[in-house]
Amino acid sequence: MRLIWTExxxxxxxKNYPTCDMDELLKILPRFTKEKIRIKACKLGIKRIIKTTRKENSKMVRWNDEEIELLKKVYKHSTNDELLQLFPRFDLRRIRYKARTLGLEKSNDIKNKDKEEQVSKMLGDSEWTDEEVKILIENYELMGGKGLTKLLPNRTRLSITSKASKMGLTTEREARWVNTGVKFSNEDIFSIQVTFERVDR
Known part of the structure; x- marks a missing residue:
């Protein structure tokens, strides 16, 4: 029988998934198994805040039977980000390796989504904070992408220039000047006045 989650x-x-350990979650959500809790959290986009176990101890952590069965069920239809949420004890390399040993493979649609997400992250399309955007707007014209890597250490030069381009920002070097008019003076001394206007590319 399928269990329906209440509001x-x-x-x-x-409230509790980001910081509570799984044993505690089982106590406060007694109708659901670990597998059901992880899958529901993944669907709702809830992420675990505690990640040190996966990063620091992934080499010594062994897969248990429950995790293996869950991997078999979800691997084909889960993106890399979703897998990291479902298996917080492991990094992506360990998850992929385990999947290969089990003969698991992702569907073509999911493979394409993974590629799109990877490109998106490289170009800096994901999760720009308001503070990062403010720094970009205030400094990009003078500092450019290379200079801003010092103020935005979590962003690559490529991601900064890509984000700036989408926002219509330019640097001093990218600006060009166009002739907006020529005026002739026929007074005592013949003169020509040429005016230019800056146009950002």
Whole structure:
């Protein structure tokens, strides 16, 4: 029988999943298994805040039977980001390796999504904070992408220039000057006045 999550249970999950360990979650959500809790959290986009176990101890952590069964069920239809949420004890390399040993493969649609997400991250399309955008707007014209890597250490030069381009920002070097008019003076001394206007590319 399929269990339907109530609004109250979803709120409990949202509030507690990021920081509570799984044993505690099983106590406050007794109708669901670890597998159901992880899948629901993934669908709701809830991420675990505690990641040190996966990064620091992934080499010594062994897969348990429950995790293996979950991997078999979800690997084909889960993106890399979703897999990291479902298996917080492991990094992506360990997850991929385990999938290969089990003969698992992703669908073509999911492979394409992974590629799109990777390109998006490289170009800096994901999760720009308001503070980062403010720094970009205030400094890009004078500092450019290379200079801003010092103020935005979490962004690559490529991601900065890509974001700036989408926002219509330019540097001093990218600006050009165009002739907006020529005036002739026929007074005592013959003169020509040429005016230019800056146009950003």
């Amino acid at each position: 109250e249970e979803e709120e409990i999950l949202k």
